[in-house]
Amino acid sequence: MEPVVRLASSAVDPLISRLLAPAPQGPPTSAPRTAAAARPASVPEGPAQLMARLVSFRGEDPAIGWQELFDVARELVRLGLEATEQRLPDGEEEGVAAVLARTLWVIGELDTTDAQAVRLGPQDYARRLRSAVPGADRELSSAAAWFHDSLLVTVCLHFLHLLILRFPGLAEGQPERSHRIGQLVDLNDVEALRGRPRPAAQDAEFEARYLRHVAEQHNRLTIYGIDLPNPNAPDNWSLDATYLSLAAEFSPGIGQDGAAEASLPGDATTPHDAGPAAPGEPVMTADRALAGHERVLLRGVAGSGKTTLIQWLAVATARSALPEELRNLHGRIPFVLPVRRFAREGLPAPDDFLSAVRHPLAGEAPEGWVVRVLAAERAVLLVDGIDEAPEAQRDAVRDQLRRLLRIYSGTLCLVTSRPPAVDADWLAEEGFTELNLAPMNRDQVAAFVTAWHHAARTDEGKDHSRLDEYKEILLRSIPLFRELRVLATNPLMCGLICALNRDRSGMLPQGRRELYEAAMEMLLQRRDPERRVLYADTVDLQRAPRERLLRKLAYRMLVEERAVLDHDSALGEITRSVAAIPAVASQGDPQKIFDHLLLRTGLLREQADGSVEFVHRTVQDYLAAKEAVEQGDFDLLLEHAHEADWEEVIRMAVAHARPGECAILFNGLLAPGRTGMKRNRRRLLAAACLEHVTELDPETHERVRRETRHMVRPGTVAAARGLGWVGPIVLEMLPDPTTVSDDEAHRLAVTVTRINDDAAVDYLARLRHRRSLTLRAELARGWRNFETERYATEIIQHLDPEGLYFPVSDRVELAALRQLGGRDRVQIVGHFTPGELVDGLAVERLTHLWLAYDLGAGMRMEWLSAFPALTTLRVNPRLPRVSGVPEGVRIIA
Structure with missing residues (x-):
């Protein structure tokens, strides 16, 4: 029988935790589900302990006495009556409190151990306590006695749960009982919150102010360097004017129905109609990520726009200015939770959401308002940057988020992370769909460059007459030069390139390190003089001391x-x-x-x-790596080299290091002692770092190649995909593609199509005449990573078109495919208007069209009547339902 008096843990845990003695000192553990119920320390599983030793009102120096215990009991009675909306006869409320206090006092008198108490469970433990004080309730009315007994069961439930949180050994010894107690607490929380009356007027007034503040707070966007080198330029810009919608793709290896990679069903008599599924293909703009998905884990590299997306969703939801696809967010209250604000403390309790992120209105929120929003299924949680939590803390944050979402099951949630920070399916058990932010394609890069220079016109710079010239230089240069093309695939780097191009009058540095060095010079040496900010304060520092202090931080x-x-x-x-x-x-x-x-x-x-952070994690990593090399702290770097969130630091450290220091880092990465994935990751990182080296002795260089050569024959598609991040050095170690099977050739193609280097096209060209449909599909999808015209000439036009859908992601690819005469089967993996597709596709030739991207406009398909030979329309199931398809066109979904 479950307790009838439902009390939320957020309300009672602070009271009941006072009954437990201070925990023994031990290593810090992750923060628990609520701040009030914090687990002070964990101890290893050991002998059972008497409950009398664990309560705060016993022992040589008790923390609380009878009066304090009675005060706790009286507050518990008040909360119980409020929750059940009961009224006791006059004078009986104090009587119930006295009986409850006497019953709880007996915890310190019995010889029950903690393990026995957990094994009994809340009802039987409450029964044992009552039996130890016979007749204690004889002065109470039957209604008051019944209320006391029900309340005691609830108090015992929360007491045992706090005990389990404090001593994890109890849960390890009795997992089923501990899990059941946790479930009952969750049920209690949900039922208690749903039954709580809502102070509508007070909440409504605060919500209106809160939403206005969210819209104002998050509607500003920093576009890297846009204020340089011009005087009086703004430091940030309106999100409305500068927001760029990027593409999202479902995680590789997960089919459209959540199964493993496979073909979608088609007509059994025409097996090639469906073709191979394209794992990881773009299907929608990222700002539609929550369309049809209540919970999303969105991965993206540093600077890819994750935080900007969070801001856009918060602002659009706060304003109720959402597209039709996101109608499930209408009426929701957004809570933006940057993980860096609470990375070490753990996910805050709902009542602490605002204070944990230092929200200006935190002190004005009505008591319990966030909890009421969650309980009413009106919240959307935007948890930004799970990678900002230390690696050892991430699982604890996940567990806290999991528990929160199980209690408040109607909460929508978006979590963002850098790709390698958490494992695949990290939140899959909680119903999270995993998406990846796709790199910016050429259309998006061009749109960003155009928007950047348009925004620059609103500053007070003296070079507005040359902004069009600077823009055209970039629009011509980025597609032509590999270094720029590789870097300009996310908003952070694209913005930095725009700023440096303007700063240097069209003369750009090459390479990642060179770009950051130029940015440091621009920001730390020339920023104020060129803005004519000469007397803002009395401090006069050059770049070197400024940078050194920033490096220390x-x-x-x-x-x-x-x-x-x-x-x-x-x-x-x-x-x-x-x-x-x-x-x-x-x-x-x-x-x-x-x-x-x-x-x-x-x-x-x-x-x-007053807390301080760098404007972007990438800047922090760059400066920290430089300081680590300066201090010669290679042991620190090598100790963490296998951790995904240290990858950028290690790469930049190699770029900063002198030849002898590079050798120390590389030999440390290759040193024995690590096993499994840690060992493999360190070796692959060593190979990846070679492209950042200025000078390295030949012996170390050869050792890196020798010890990583055997790792470039991946046995799975997932391993092949991961190998691509190592970079161009892999090309020198791959086997002769003419000597391998079709299966291995496919895995090699998966790797090489992810290496954005001209030499990769030469390698792929040696696979272009194979008949394998899976291999041809991989070669076709790879062209978005390379210079389009060359790839079209050397790869696309040589692929056997039988059964193969040719993907197009931007207007350059669409034009190139038309230049080749078009194809019978085309897959749309980027945003186009129907008019652009009618003009760009081979109207007389197209027979099969695969829509793998949300084209918007309600996905109405009347425009397909322009293609007389069209027989089949394939639509990814995750897209909105199509309508208006011409008669005679078969639909595969």
Whole structure:
């Protein structure tokens, strides 16, 4: 029998936790489900302990006495009556509290152990406590006695659950009983919250203010370097004016119905109509990610636009300015939860959502408002950057999120992460669909470059007459030069390229490190003089000391695995560094120097509570890597080299390192001692880092190639896909493609199509005449990663078209395919208007069209009547239902 008095854990745990003695000291553990119920420490499983030793009102120096226990009991009675909307006869409320206090007091008198209490469960444990105080309730009316007994069961439930949280060994010894107790707590929470009356007027007034603030707070977007080098330029821009919708694709290896990679069903008599599924193909714009999906895990590389998407969803939801596809968000309340704000403490309890992210209105929210929003199934959680939590904490954050979503099952949720930070299917058990932000295609790069220069016209720079010239230089250069083409695939790098192109009057540096070096010079040396900001403060520092101080902050964050430093920690780091840098020591006290870095460098951002962070994690990684090399702290780098979120730091460290230091890093990456995936990841990272090396002794270079050569014959498609991130060095180690089977040739193609290098096209050309449909499909989909005209000439036009759908993702590919005479079967994997497709496809030739991207406009298909030979329309099941398909065209879904 479940307890009848339902009390939410957020309300009772702070009270009941006072009954438990302070936990023994031990290693810190992850934060639990609520801040109030924090598990102070964990202890290993060991002998059972008497409950009398675990309560706070027993022992030589008890933390609380009878009066404090009675006060807790009285508050529990009040909460229980409020929850059940019961009224007791006059005077009996105090009587029930006294009986409850006496019953709880007996916990310290019985010889029951903690393991026995958990085994009994809440009802039987409550029964044992009652039997130890016979007749304690004889003065109560029958209604009051019944209420006491029901309340006692609920109190015992929460008491045992807190006990299990504090001592994980109890759960390990009795997993089924502990799981059941957790389930009952969850049920109690849901039922208690749903039954709670809602103070409508107070909530409604606050919600209106909160939504206005969300729309204002998140409707500003920083476009890298757009304010440089012009005076009085703004530091950020309206999201409305600059937002670029990117493509999202379902995680590779997951079919459209959630199964493994497979063909979609088609007509059994025409097996080639369906063709091979294209795992990881774009199907929609990323801002539609929650369309039809209540829970989404969205992966994207650094700077790919994850946070911008979070901002757009928050603003659009707050304004109720959502597209029709996202009608499930109408009326929802968005909660933006940047993980870096609470990375070390764990996911905050609902009542702490606003305070954990330092929201300005946190102190004004009606008590319990967030909980009521969640319980009413009106919330959308936007959890940004799970990779910002230290690796050891991520599973704890997942468990906390899992529990939250099980309690508030109607909550919509979007979680973002860098791709390698969490495993595949990390949140699959909770019904999360995994999507990846696709790299920007040529149309999107061109749109971004155009929007960037359009926004630049609103600043007060002196070069507006040359902005069109700068824009045209980039629009011509990015498709032609590999380095630019490789880098300009996400908004962060594309914006940085735009800023540097403008700053250098069209003369761009080459390579990732060179781009960041130029950016540091622009921001730290030339920013203020060229903006004519000469007397903003009395601190006068050149680039070197500015950068050195910033490196110290970044390195501190790296060592402590933080993305945010509180004000005192940041100021303390500056204080320690100032005395050692003569150029800084004479400029003023540490607080003055700290303020200068915040206001004048453009690389730091201060929050309302004084905490500080870098404007982007990539900048932090770059500066931290440089400082780690400067200090010679290679042991730290090598200790974490197998961790996905240290990848960028290791790469940049190799780029900064001198030849001898490079050898130390490479030999450390290849050193024995690691096994399994850790060993493989370190070796692949060593191979990937070769492209960043300026100088390396031939012996070490040969060792890297020798010890990684055997790793370039992947046995699975997933392994082949992962190998592609290593980069061009892999091409030198791959086998002769003419000597392998079709299956291995397909895996090799999966790898090489992900290596954006001209030499990759030469390798792929040696596979173009194979008959395998799976291989041909991989070669066809690969052309979005290369210069279109060359790939079309050397690969696409040579592929046997039988049964093969040719994908087009942008207008350049559409034009190139038409230049080749068109194809019978075409797959649409980018955003086009119907008019563009009618003009771009071979009207008389097209027989099979595969829509793998949401074209919008309600997916009405009357325009297909322009294709007289069209017989088959294939539509990805995740897309909206099509309508208006001409008669005689078969639909495969």
